[in-house]
């Protein structure tokens with residue numbers, strides 16, 4: 061039996077192959093860095109990954125295959141929408157929030173939330189014994205195989221001390237660097253109708269501004285479904301019953317708007333500790349910076365009624381083994397060495413440190429890896 065630690069997109073790849081496994085996550089919801097938060101009971105905003113590309117090319121068995129994540133999701137009953145980012149590319153997203161991809165793919169699996177893995181134990185030199193998983197609440201589990209999808213610095217700490225940990229530590233050291241990212245979402249309860257419609261009718265919903273402090277700006281409420289007081293548990297139900305479409309402004313009765321900013325690495329490094337108070341609320345610095353950046357972009361917008369913020373300590377793997385773009389080469393020597401370590405140790409560490417921090421690469425890459 062297999063244990064999978066995490067319920068993000070890496071874990072979803074395992075879930076969608078219908079292999080038997082128990083899933084554990086320290087969080088209360090699935091999705092990991094594919095996380096969507098409710099906003100004032102009316103909107104969802106993606107605060108981690110916000111979009112993905114349709115397809116990825118994979119090199120395997122001496123050939124290059126094109127794999128479509130949009131088609132894969134469709135086969136599982138998940139519809140992706142596409143939109144143009146800064147007018148030059150076709151991006152996909154889920155109008156019920158990126159988190160809902162994980163909710164759907166894991167819906168018929170055994171998932172244990174609020175279960176934080178503390179340590180894995182294994183009797184040295186005993187290839188036949190099971191892995192003993194110890195959780196922070198004192199409970200235990202025994203498994204033949206373990207897949208850890210947590211970011212590398214956290215994953216390494218969980219491994220059994222001794223040979224297994226040392227081998228993994230040495231092998232993964234070139235890929236251990238993650239960038240930090242700060243995110244803030246502003247909510248305007250009732251914008252004057254002119255500004256509201258101007259924002260809603262912009263051709264693009266999201267804007268990439270590489271090299272600026274505010275690196276990515278997205279009008280999340282025009283992208284994601286208006287949940288209109290529907291509770292998280294009833295979200296599926298409301299979608300089935302055709303609630304307002306986010307692209308049809310006439311159907312959105314509420315003139316509230318949510319705009320999300322993802323800050324650059326340089327900015328995030330210097331403001332990281334000043335972003336949230338000890339009680340989890342955004343600090344004055346966060347409000348100031350959000351207003352400053354939003355006004356550079358949308359001149360004349362008043363201060364939002366509320367800001368929510370998030371600190372991603374391990375936002376994105378910087379030196380992934382198979383690169384961040386281009387063909388995913390599963391014939392690469394490093395990848396073959398990796399597969400050998402997985403086989404010998406009985407533990408697989410996986411995620412964006414292998415495939416690059418892109419949803420479609422992680423998902424399709426992991427599916428192919430398991431199928432080899």
Ligand SMILES: Cc1cc2nc3c(=O)[nH]c(=O)nc-3n(C[C@H](O)[C@H](O)[C@H](O)COP(=O)(O)OP(=O)(O)OC[C@H]3O[C@@H](n4cnc5c(N)ncnc54)[C@H](O)[C@@H]3O)c2cc1C
Pocket residue numbers: 065066067068069070071084085086087090091092093094107108109110111112113175176177178209210211214218241243322372374375376410411412416417418419420422
């Ligand atoms: C702000 C931001 C924006 C991004 N934007 C994009 C984008 O637009 N497009 C894109 O393609 N990618 C984007 N990315 C990258 C993408 O989100 C990640 O690469 C991807 O989601 C990683 O998925 P994963 O399943 O490998 O890891 P994660 O999603 O991190 O999943 C790991 C899971 O393990 C759980 N976990 C960790 N430790 C333990 C433990 N000890 N016990 C139990 N559970 C544990 C965590 O709670 C988590 O749910 C973005 C990332 C961030 C942070």
